[in-house]
Amino acid sequence: MKNYTQLTTEEKKQIRTLGELKVAGYQSKSIKQELRDNLIEKLKSGESPFPEIWGYEETVIPELERGILSMHNINLLGLRGQAKTRIARLLVNLLDDVIPVVEGSDLNDDPLQPLSYKAKELISEKGDDTVISWWEREDRYTEKLATPDVSVADLIGDIDPIKAAANKLSYSDERVIHYGLIPRSHRGLFVINELPDLQPRIQVSLFNILQEGDIQIRGFKLRLPLDIQFVFTANPEDYTNRGSIVTPLKDRIETQIITHYPKDLQIAKKITEQEANIKPAQKDTIAVNEVVRNLIEQIAFEARSNEFVDEKSGVSARLTISAMENLYSAAERRILINNEASTYVRVADLIGTIPAITGKIELVYEGEQEGAGEVAQSLISKAIRKQYINYFPSPEQAKKQGDNIYQPIVEWFGDGYKVDLIHAASDEKFRKVLDSVPNLRKIVEKKYPNETLEEIYFRMEFILHGLAEFSQLSKHNLTSSMSFSDLLTGMMNFSDDEDL
Known part of the structure; x- marks a missing residue:
């Protein structure tokens, strides 16, 4: 018979009871150990653990891999639009395809290490006949955006008076607790975006979970060694400002990675x-x-x-x-x-x-x-x-040299001519206007002799924009068109517009 680690995902899903799981040789593993083991396999095989993340190959990714190998909780610190959340979501790829849970348990309990009261009760009653279900990799990811209105009840949990009344339970009984997002992420990935936006009292409850492994809900103290891989994201300005983050929480996040x-x-x-x-x-x-x-x-x-x-x-x-x-x-x-x-x-x-x-x-x-x-x-x-200047000579340099390739163009505009490029003009009209400027096409064809017709006209237009940006021509952005003219004429027209 195959060992559990040798089973395919479909073969694992055929296991339906705790007894069958034990026979297969299943052994409990923390999520941090799971991430570490799978990362090791990917690194040995040369497979990228974080595909489609560009520019971080020598900076962020190595630091992230070291954090995972160290089995640390991770904080991604950087400005907006630096792929922090995307990286966090890709960590799912380092999880096992499926893991066994006690069916019907509140906290996705490990069959060999039950945590919740309900799971312990089921195993106590049914023993090896306890029904097992399988938790898919994608379902083990939870993400929460930190906002000022997030409460302890949302993240940690609260006492449910209706549950207490319906089951005639004392408020000191564990069964009256309605668990929040974090306990329900037991054995999974939990991501908090914009961590400093959480209220200080919620941050305090977080570092209690990170370090001591216990939760407190309205005075109800419960030892709950949750198995969670925490990933936080934050903006440097908020994270480093005094008062934005509780220092003991910052101290308990073992690896901090700067994105860019x-x-x-x-x-x-x-x-x-x-x-x-x-x-x-x-x-x-x-x-x-x-x-x-x-x-x-x-x-x-x-x-x-x-x-x-x-x-x-x-x-x-x-x-x-x-x-x-x-x-x-x-x-x-x-x-x-x-x-x-x-x-x-x-x-x-x-x-x-x-x-x-x-x-x-x-x-x-x-x-x-x-x-x-x-x-x-x-x-x-x-x-x-x-x-x-990556495609054509600098107009400033060309002007200093004896042979200024742009001189005929500038002189033509200086004679009072101007060019209006209408944004919605057809390609035919667009080309006709550009062809009216002497020497423009000649410059392009000399510099790029093998270009297509479309590319030639693109570069002709590009020269006009370049001359304008280097103050050789005047350029005015109008509502429906772009107008090029002699620099002096353009300045006078601009002054007239100001007077109006």
Whole structure:
């Protein structure tokens, strides 16, 4: 007969009584030991325990693995949008497929180590005939967002007077307790998001569970050695401020791990591509190049170092995810308006990402004075300026050199010409407008001789934006279009608008 550890999940589920479980050779194991053993197996086999988590391979993941091997409770400390909750949820992958529980027990009791009164009573009455059920891996995960209204009753439990009256029980009897989320997570993962938001008295009840293994409910003291893997998440500003967290609780969380934002654009792009919900119809009809993907990520990088954005609040990775979704939708809207079969994304489509940006950044006082929309447009401009020099010569450097490739373009605008790129214009009209600018296409074809037609026009537009960001041309974002003109003319028009 196979040993319990050799049984498949389906073979385990065939075991229905405590006696059969003993015969199979089942041995009790704490959840921390279970996580440790399964992590060891994955590391030995070269399998990643945390798939689809990018940028943490040399920082957060090794620290997390060391915490699990040490059988510690874990606190993930970082700004918003740093995959803290996602990491916590992936810990489920390190649990056994199923574990046995006493059927009908209150606390998912281990058949060999019953904890609740009901489980002990069942085993005492039925012995080896006690019915066993199986707890699935996914069901062993519990998550709670800490909010000021969370009570001790929610997390720990409370005395149920109706149960006491119905069963004619004294309030000193364990059976009158209605257990909260934490006791019901016995032998499972329990995650508390934004830990400092819990009231101090609830934090005190938590460190009692973590260290002493007992709970107190309205004066009812009960020794309850719960077997739980705790994972906490918190924001550094809240966590380190005096009074936001009870010090003894902080002391009892053995491993603290600092998370961070992606350190380079390539990692950031992988995250956005993985998480963005781009519809199949959008992927089939809209072509997006690497330049735009880099620009989207650069916006977030610029925001994280911008003087108008609150650094302590952070800039979530959800900014770029939402921005990418909006970018596709901006191009899709243009297809629908013009009844076209497909389109190529434009630099001007970044205007469509402004609602995603303004909704994901917290501004300091000066930023509020400037206005969220203005700050968002400034971030887009800075991103274009930063990325432009990766694809074309810097206009500032070209101007200093004898052979300025941009000179014919700047002079053409200086003769009084201007370009209006309408956001909803068809591809045909869009190209016609760009073709009116002398030397623009020539620069692109010389620098990129093997580009497709769509890519050529994209880069032609990109040059106009780049010249504007390097103060060679004037650019005005209007409601339905983007206008490029001579720098001096643009400044005079802007002054006229101010007077109006």
